[in-house]
Amino acid sequence: MQTVPQKVDTAREVARQGGDPTNDGFRSVTDADRQMQSGEMLLVEAYACFWLFAFVLIAMTWRQQRALDRRVRELEAALATASAPGKGAD
Amino acid sequence: MTQRAVTIARDGGARAGLRAWEVLLAVLVVTSAIVHLGTLHFVAYRVPDELTMGVVYKIFYFHAPSGYAMYLAATACFIGSCGYLLRGTSRWDALARAGAESAVVFGLMLLTSGPLWAAKAWGVYWTWDPRLTTSLLSVLIYVAYVVMRTFAGDGDAERKFGAALGVIGAALLPIIHYAVRLWGGTHPQVITGKGGGLTHPDMKTALAFGFLSFTLLAIVLVWTRARLLHAAQRVAEVENEAADLGLIED
Numbered sequence: 001m002q003t004v005p006q007k008v009d010t011a012r013e014v015a016r017q018g019g020d021p022t023n024d025g026f027r028s029v030t031d032a033d034r035q036m037q038s039g040e041m042l043l044v045e046a047y048a049c050f051w052l053f054a055f056v057l058i059a060m061t062w063r064q065q066r067a068l069d070r071r072v073r074e075l076e077a078a079l080a081t082a083s084a085p086g087k088g089a090d
Numbered sequence: 091m092t093q094r095a096v097t098i099a100r101d102g103g104a105r106a107g108l109r110a111w112e113v114l115l116a117v118l119v120v121t122s123a124i125v126h127l128g129t130l131h132f133v134a135y136r137v138p139d140e141l142t143m144g145v146v147y148k149i150f151y152f153h154a155p156s157g158y159a160m161y162l163a164a165t166a167c168f169i170g171s172c173g174y175l176l177r178g179t180s181r182w183d184a185l186a187r188a189g190a191e192s193a194v195v196f197g198l199m200l201l202t203s204g205p206l207w208a209a210k211a212w213g214v215y216w217t218w219d220p221r222l223t224t225s226l227l228s229v230l231i232y233v234a235y236v237v238m239r240t241f242a243g244d245g246d247a248e249r250k251f252g253a254a255l256g257v258i259g260a261a262l263l264p265i266i267h268y269a270v271r272l273w274g275g276t277h278p279q280v281i282t283g284k285g286g287g288l289t290h291p292d293m294k295t296a297l298a299f300g301f302l303s304f305t306l307l308a309i310v311l312v313w314t315r316a317r318l319l320h321a322a323q324r325v326a327e328v329e330n331e332a333a334d335l336g337l338i339e340d
Contacts, residue, residue: 039146
């Protein structure tokens with residue numbers, strides 16, 4: 001009865017079994033589906049990153065603008081209080 | 091402490107003609123949004139796929155312009171840094187800081203879209219190619235600038251140190267640009283003075299749209315951030331004056 005050679009996954013396994021690890025022949029893998037990158041998915045991920053980074057900066061700008069508006073309102077209120085009759089304003 | 095000081099703080103120190111600039115900025119924002127949507131539509135529905143890479147090469151139409159926009163933002167940072175070192179006014183510092191922040195954003199776009207494309211085209215996300223390495227170094231310089239300015243205070247020493255970083259960051263830009271010609275590497279040189287490797291007319295049109303949309307976005311982001319940062323600096327100055335006069339608490 002003829003022995004069917006077992007499939008091997010790595011070069012180390014080839015060497016352990018007495019084969020040539022530098023051989024460029026085809027080798028089997030068990031996760032071929034995961035190794036194939038979907039071009040469409042990568043494209044969508046890249047475009048999502050573009051918009052994500054841009055919107056993060058825009059959101060930060062909006063938040064800082066709101067904080068600045070609040071500080072200006074507090075300053076105006078302090079100025080109005082100081083300018084009121086009976087208060088010593090410059 | 092005067093009413094005028096608060097008014098200056100509110101509008102970021104802008105003088106007469108403010109309304110015209112606001113209108114121009116609004117026009118730029120709307121134009122930028124329209125051109126971006128137009129580019130997306132054109133790239134998605136008109137531009138053909140590439141023979142060997144398929145659809146994933148369409149990352150190119152935003153990847154290359156994001157690198158170019160990083161150059162623009164870094165140039166704004168360089169101009170602001172030089173202006174601050176020469177004049178020492180907060181307006182130049184605000185321009186430098188806005189340029190650095192925008193350079194980080196465009197640099198992150200570049201450094202995420204490139205590896206996603208490379209995963210399909212080269213089989214690896216990253217390789218220490220000359221252009222990739224110099225681009226990463228450049229972005230790290232601007233990240234260092236932003237982190238330093240965010241957490242180290244806003245004194246003259248910090249501003250001058252930031253300005254020095256802005257000048258050093260700009261010195262790296264020509265090295266990035268000529269890295270492929272000087273040292274080769276894996277990164278392709280698609281856009282050349284001899285017409286480049288874009289064989290279909292729609293490919294060239296899409297790339298032109300990409301450059302236009304990112305130019306507008308870079309102008310809008312740098313301008314908006316610079317105005318905001320300058321206004322924040324002026325408000326801080328007025329708050330200090332008010333605190334000295336006892337109008338508000340420290």
